[in-house]
Amino acid sequence: MRFVYFARVREAVGVDSEERDLPAEVHTVQGCIAWLESCDPRYAVAFAEPARLRFALDQQMVAADAALAGHDELAIFPPVTGG
């Protein structure tokens, strides 16, 4: 899975994007979040406020319980603030 991060989340994680092999038991966006948090404390900081996280699978907004199957890219970012 390719992970991409934006804004506050990108700064906390420390990279724009990264490629990671997921463990077999990770099937959802929420599962990815929990697994990344277990990998390194900086993810726990980046994902500290779940209510302020948004997700996109292959550039489509999805909810935290969305299934990863068939997707290549998971984007994790705060609520948008353009305009």
Place this chain on the structure above:
Amino acid sequence: MRFVYFARVREAVGVDSEERDLPAEVHTVQGCIAWLESCDPRYAVAFAEPARLRFALDQQMVAADAALAGHDELAIFPPVTGG
């Protein structure tokens, strides 16, 4: 009283404006309309549809029953269509 006309009313009356001495018994906008209609048939044509006439006394919109006292200029015109 100075009368000014615009748009369809101006074309029907045949002049942009005119100065007229009012008979003593004319006190309101509606009175002016009736009196002008009695002066010449072209006013009857110009004022044929009362629902489609609007009035301004000294550049302030007024209703047909407005009193003329203290005013110098009566404008008679159709509903506005700018923009």
Place this chain on the structure above:
Amino acid sequence: MKQVTITAEPISTARALEPLEHLGGGAIASFTGIARADSGVVALELEHYPGMTEKNLNALADEAMARWSLLGCVVIHRVGKIAVGEQVVVIATAAGHRAEALDACAFLIDRLKTDAAFWKKEHLSDGSALWVEAKGTDDTRAEKWRD
């Protein structure tokens, strides 16, 4: 900053926006009315009531400035003969935030249609000309701003 102009010369949205762009506001809205080539129309002719029309537009601009705390407000209306495709009216508003700029701009064009002393004639390709009738839908839109 308020600017109200009635002119027989061509007008331009781009020029109308210029004085609003550096007032410190975060939002500018504009509306431009253009002479449309409706069924055989080749030109419009706009008549106004010199003196009164300026008062009408200034009163509307003052009301918008106060009601939405605008930083700036521009109302430009062309009169005389206007070829199809040319601009008839430009409204532009500047405010701190978007809601104020957008609402004030809509208010100004809706109320200009019913409250300002302009009359519009359509010149047709066959050489005839006819006065445009006032529309009931204009009254309805203008009415919603009265509260």
Place this chain on the structure above:
Amino acid sequence: MKQVTITAEPISTARALEPLEHLGGGAIASFTGIARADSGVVALELEHYPGMTEKNLNALADEAMARWSLLGCVVIHRVGKIAVGEQVVVIATAAGHRAEALDACAFLIDRLKTDAAFWKKEHLSDGSALWVEAKGTDDTRAEKWRD
């Protein structure tokens, strides 16, 4: 006619309006968002999600074109560092009549604020910088267009 642009170069309402001015419509509306000098802010920095942001803006433009039968729709958003006073976003719409152009323009900026993948950072005069928080009022305004 639809134009969606994301660019790191300065943008201009006047240039955005040009392609809409000769489509035969009677109405053009525009909204311009400008970087405001809020309490110590000297510049904004706009980040986006290349690919997804373009899709977001195209989807909004398509929805506006269909819902209001627009003749034209322009959405231009700047990214990167933007000095106070410079334009961040320009929306412009062209339609037959004013209601369609005005409503579509308000819809596009309201929904862009909540639906398009942009993130805004404020650079302050003391050298610090902070990410702008999403506003609940933006959700409220965007919500009123869903039906």
